[in-house]
Amino acid sequence: xxxxxxxxxxxxxxxxxxxxxxxxxxxxxxxxxxxxxxxxxxxxxxxxxxxxxxxxxxxxxxxxxxxxxxxxxxxxxxxxxxxxxxxxxxxxxxxxxxxxxxxxxxxxxxxxxxxxxxxxxxxxxxxxxxxxxxxxxxxxxxxxxxxxxxxxxxxxxxxxxxxxxxxxxxxxxxxxxxxxxxxxxxxxxxxxxxxxxxxxxxxxxxxxxxxxxxxxxxxxxxxxxxxxxxxxxxxxxxxxxxxxxxxxxxxxxxxxxxxxxxxxxxxxxxxxxxxxxxxxxxxxxxxxxxxxxxxxxxxxxxxxxxxxxxxxxxxxxxxxxxxxxxxxxxxxxxxxxxxxxxxxxxxxxxxxxxxxxxxxxxxxxxxxxxxxxxxxxxxxxxxxx
Numbered sequence: 517x518x519x520x521x522x523x524x525x526x527x528x529x530x531x532x533x534x535x536x537x538x539x540x541x542x543x544x545x546x547x548x549x550x551x552x553x554x555x556x557x558x559x560x561x562x563x564x565x566x567x568x569x570x571x572x573x574x575x576x577x578x579x580x581x582x583x584x585x586x587x588x589x590x591x592x593x594x595x596x597x598x599x600x601x602x603x604x605x606x607x608x609x610x611x612x613x614x615x616x617x618x619x620x621x622x623x624x625x626x627x628x629x630x631x632x633x634x635x636x637x638x639x640x641x642x643x644x645x646x647x648x649x650x651x652x653x654x655x656x657x658x659x660x661x662x663x664x665x666x667x668x669x670x671x672x673x674x675x676x677x678x679x680x681x682x683x684x685x686x687x688x689x690x691x692x693x694x695x696x697x698x699x700x701x702x703x704x705x706x707x708x709x710x711x712x713x714x715x716x717x718x719x720x721x722x723x724x725x726x727x728x729x730x731x732x733x734x735x736x737x738x739x740x741x742x743x744x745x746x747x748x749x750x751x752x753x754x755x756x757x758x759x760x761x762x763x764x765x766x767x768x769x770x771x772x773x774x775x776x777x778x779x780x781x782x783x784x785x786x787x788x789x790x791x792x793x794x795x796x797x798x799x800x801x802x803x804x805x806x807x808x809x810x811x812x813x814x815x816x817x818x819x820x821x822x823x824x825x826x827x828x829x830x831x832x833x834x835x836x837x838x839x840x841x842x843x844x845x846x847x848x849x850x851x852x853x854x855x856x857x858x859x860x861x862x863x864x865x866x867x868x869x870x871x872x873x874x875x876x877x878x879x880x881x882x883x884x885x886x887x888x889x890x891x892x893x894x895x896x897x898x899x900x901x
Contacts, residue, residue, distance in 0.1 A: 695750050760794055
């Protein structure tokens with residue numbers, strides 16, 4: 517009936533005598549004495565019931581997801597892809613996908629209907645729950661005529677499962693504390709758990725930042741893929757005063773400092789309002805946005821990286837970070853008089869602090885010339901020696 521799953525039975529090994537299938541890398545154990553395995557490892561399981569009318573699978577994904585309605589929909593979409601890919605199912609439809617309460621813990625539950633390549637109608641019941649830094653998933657698959665039995669089998673597997681790696685307390689964070697202040701986070705972003713640090717470490721390695729203690733990260737886990745990563749790093753290099761008048765020059769200097777020879781190939785930078793100042797934002801490539809705020813206290817660099825499919829959301833995360841960055845006092849000292857005057861002489865020649873001294877200087881020069889002329893006798897003025 518289900519050719520791929522039946523064929524897999526040829527590779528079945530010996531079942532554990534007590535029917536306990538431990539999946540330590542996925543953070544839970546299946547207690548399934550009436551089930552027989554076709555595959556079993558530290559992170560996944562495939563098997564069937566005694567009469568081979570129902571098939572089961574269990575595995576986990578790399579991030580602990582916030583289990584809400586949006587995640588339920590995304591998981592159902594991922595299970596649909598799993599059916600069309602691994603099981604070669606056709607005409608897959610999501611019949612239901614919702615969040616339910618299971619003994620005080622949230623769990624996603626879904627049903628998908630499909631047709632096999634041989635034209636047989638089938639059903640797929642799936643569930644997801646949290647373990648430590650992971651999202652565990654268990655599913656049963658059967659002919660549509662056995663839908664009720666497959667649903668009951670999934671209920672039994674879930675009720676008898678033992679979580680060996682308890683889920684961490686997570687939730688969407690509204691803001692992220694950084695070494696130089698704090699920023700607002702968009703929905704879905706949160707602090708990474710220790711077990712979720714691989715993506716953060718990978719991005720940190722690309723930034724060239726010299727001190728990890730001056731960087732702070734947030735992640736936005738994605739169902740069926742890597743997490744988007746937001747990294748903010750404080751750099752000692754401050755550049756010049758950054759505002760609308762100096763934006764083009766300062767953005768070019770930042771790009772050269774950050775991207776080197778690739779700076780000339782970047783698209784024009786985007787201006788991001790930040791109070792009375794302005795932030796620099798470069799769209800380095802699909803899936804990577806790099807921005808900066810510059811003050812006398814240094815440069816706050818923002819990196820937003822992830823899958824190309826999430827490019828627009830990454831750009832908005834970077835903009836929000838730059839726009840809402842509340843800098844600490846030590847990061848925003850008043851510009852020195854020399855730096856301020858150099859900036860105004862270069863970019864704000866009509867500023868009163870530049871214009872008034874210039875006018876006064878010209879007036880003084882005119883006064884001195886007049887005084888010199890008045891101090892000379894009339895004959896010397898008309899008949900110089």
